[in-house]
Amino acid sequence: MPGSGLAPPRGGGFPVKKMTAGEIMTRDVVTVPSDLPIDSVIDLLVDRSISGAPVVARDGAPIGVVSLSDLAKSGTLTDRAVDVPAYYRHYLQAKVGREDLGGLRFGASSPATAADVMTPMVFSVEETAPVQEVADAMIRGRIHRVLVTRSRAIVGIISSMDLLPLVRDM
Numbered sequence: 001m002p003g004s005g006l007a008p009p010r011g012g013g014f015p016v017k018k019m020t021a022g023e024i025m026t027r028d029v030v031t032v033p034s035d036l037p038i039d040s041v042i043d044l045l046v047d048r049s050i051s052g053a054p055v056v057a058r059d060g061a062p063i064g065v066v067s068l069s070d071l072a073k074s075g076t077l078t079d080r081a082v083d084v085p086a087y088y089r090h091y092l093q094a095k096v097g098r099e100d101l102g103g104l105r106f107g108a109s110s111p112a113t114a115a116d117v118m119t120p121m122v123f124s125v126e127e128t129a130p131v132q133e134v135a136d137a138m139i140r141g142r143i144h145r146v147l148v149t150r151s152r153a154i155v156g157i158i159s160s161m162d163l164l165p166l167v168r169d170m
Contacts, residue, residue: 021127027155029154030044031055031154035114038074041066051067051069051144063118063120064118066118067119131163145157
């Protein structure tokens with residue numbers, strides 16, 4: 001423990017309470033319809049101050065995830081600039097570079113939809129999954145968010161930011 005002079009047990013870190021995905025997930029999941037135009041996707045992400053969201057089919061089934069980095073890489077550039085908040089500007093600079101970010105523009109007239117630019121993979125865990133399984137899925141998939149499901153329906157979402165307080169409090 002920090003400051004106590006005690007070393008962690010030999011097998012790694014200190015014991016962590018057995019928490020489940022259902023205990024740490026965000027229940028109010030913002031989803032994006034697959035046919036939502038790109039300009040509306042951008043507005044939704046910026047207005048909600050989130051960096052990504054699950055994309056769902058008409059029946060509500062998750063079919064992918066769309067993130068600011070997906071949008072930046074999509075090539076749907078036009079004349080309308082998006083006022084990206086400072087937090088996201090830093091995130092996008094790491095993904096696309098400072099020079100490219102300055103010219104990043106998405107247009108209301110773009111025919112592209114969320115389905116056109118999303119990452120067509122869904123990483124999910126059941127709500128009863130241990131938090132370690134959530135972290136493992138993020139590490140293996142090199143992703144920032146995992147959907148939490150019950151009988152294949154989305155009941156929550158966990159981002160890497162949701163895991164940081166657990167690490168801090170270990």
